[in-house]
Amino acid sequence: MRAADVDRENDLFHSACLSIRRVVAIQVSVIGSGAENEERAEEVGRLLAERGATVVTGGLGEVMAAAARGAKSVGGTTIGILPGETRSEGNKWLDHVVVTGIGHGRNLAVVASGDAVIVVGGRYGTLAEIGFALTLGRPVVVLEPGLEVEGPRRARTPDEAVEVALAGSRNTLGT
Amino acid sequence: MRAADVDRENDLFHSACLSIRRVVAIQVSVIGSGAENEERAEEVGRLLAERGATVVTGGLGEVMAAAARGAKSVGGTTIGILPGETRSEGNKWLDHVVVTGIGHGRNLAVVASGDAVIVVGGRYGTLAEIGFALTLGRPVVVLEPGLEVEGPRRARTPDEAVEVALAGSRNTLGT
Amino acid sequence: MRAADVDRENDLFHSACLSIRRVVAIQVSVIGSGAENEERAEEVGRLLAERGATVVTGGLGEVMAAAARGAKSVGGTTIGILPGETRSEGNKWLDHVVVTGIGHGRNLAVVASGDAVIVVGGRYGTLAEIGFALTLGRPVVVLEPGLEVEGPRRARTPDEAVEVALAGSRNTLGT
């Protein structure tokens, strides 16, 4: 791109940003793991972004990367909340990177930062996140087939999971 | 706005976002406190945003709010990393809200998420953040007059503080 | 007690401490909640102390207080890892108090500090702790009836729970 084009892009971007600045974007956390769940996570990320929600994840690979990739594929916004001490460990689909330095302790921040939480696959770390999300009163939706645990709602498709999460988000935000 | 205008805005926004998606935005953390330092913090936030840096703060009042307000005044991007368990405690100039739930423990994440750190006023909490930033090797700049502590660089003006921070950021990012 | 008796007690205490100082005490975390589970938790705490294990808990009420109370009833040692910023919130059966200041984030420390974990009752916070314990490879035993979740072993009685936990501890400690 020539410099003039960059400037024009930036102007468009800034005016677009300014026009939406007072709208609070809903944030939905997508948690889970397992390479076999990446396709479903990517669709969840894409659907969330198409509905205007910012996608929050733990910022690393598999489900976390797939959800962010899905969101970016349609121009959505992504936040990664990393366990380590440097942003270089984040996947490449993150717009904004939060470096916590507190290892697994960052799982609390991942779910607390979502107005709702969608679970795609996952194992023990995901269990900890579900426990925290329910403790904090966040709406949690498990995409079937998924972790068997009491508390969350269940959804049969990515579409349904996103629908339920967004409805729940409105309760969290009190709107 | 009519629905058609909203759609058009969104399209512009999306295409702008897509065009910049591969650019890694520099993130600079602005830390400190004290109502008497808000004016300087607001200028720091504004200057950072004008230079394309995302402004990261602890998300609450005084210096944190002022830095975010300054960034938003020119269409910049802001992230707030909150100590509590709900995003409602964040100030109203935050685009993206990270809810950590770990109280003062979030100070580590605030500075770790910056490729550089600018200090405006502040007291004991700020001291903890400076200690963490230096531990992690982040470039730290204290805007004069400011905390007397060994380690950080000093800057006489907001302009100089931003200049030094951005130069340091490039080292952190390895670019 | 007269001063001379206090001195004599202290001397006995010091010589006893010195004689055992090279023995690493096994630490077992007891987690869970629910007033209806206090009796079982107290027995678990007592049995652990009788077997020489230090009892680690989250330091607050219900199951946490009961487990510590049981341990102290037979002269055991107890550690409470508190979520808040002051030791005054700890129950009165704690020998040693760790004040974390990181709210629910302290759940990670509670289970990480156990060479094994025993679960008595509990709900969402306990779920988070189980998830973390399994993530870190700690042996986890759920006392029946208890949380239904995949991963932990199950025990029908406090005696069996303690037996399984102590056997698992030896693996964690590599002895």
Place this chain on the structure above:
Amino acid sequence: MRAADVDRENDLFHSACLSIRRVVAIQVSVIGSGAENEERAEEVGRLLAERGATVVTGGLGEVMAAAARGAKSVGGTTIGILPGETRSEGNKWLDHVVVTGIGHGRNLAVVASGDAVIVVGGRYGTLAEIGFALTLGRPVVVLEPGLEVEGPRRARTPDEAVEVALAGSRNTLGT
């Protein structure tokens, strides 16, 4: 030792423990770093133990190990609050080990767990701890020569540092 002697030791130990169970032990955190400060830290640890205070540290090497070693040399009690995920990284003078798993984030717990804090040497991590200790209102004493930072009291000798810390502890505990 023969089994009978072990039993007798244990009986003595238990009765001694029971006799002191209602005394709340003062906890003092010793923070800092630098191999050149180990001798002074060891004396601080010893003096604290002789005065009946439990010594809390970050559980690793140098000043942390020396303070614990000093306390154990006179039969005192020590707690180590570790940054990693396993107790094996703790030094060998720890009676009780808290494994936090949150890296530098554990610095908050180290100072929050002290009714007072003594600083021996140290650098950036120590600065973070001093900042947190002052934020939480803990009395902080820097042993001269030491970090130059506003807020803490200064002591010229280990003896004076311990004296000042114990006096401050009584305020923290409200006794």
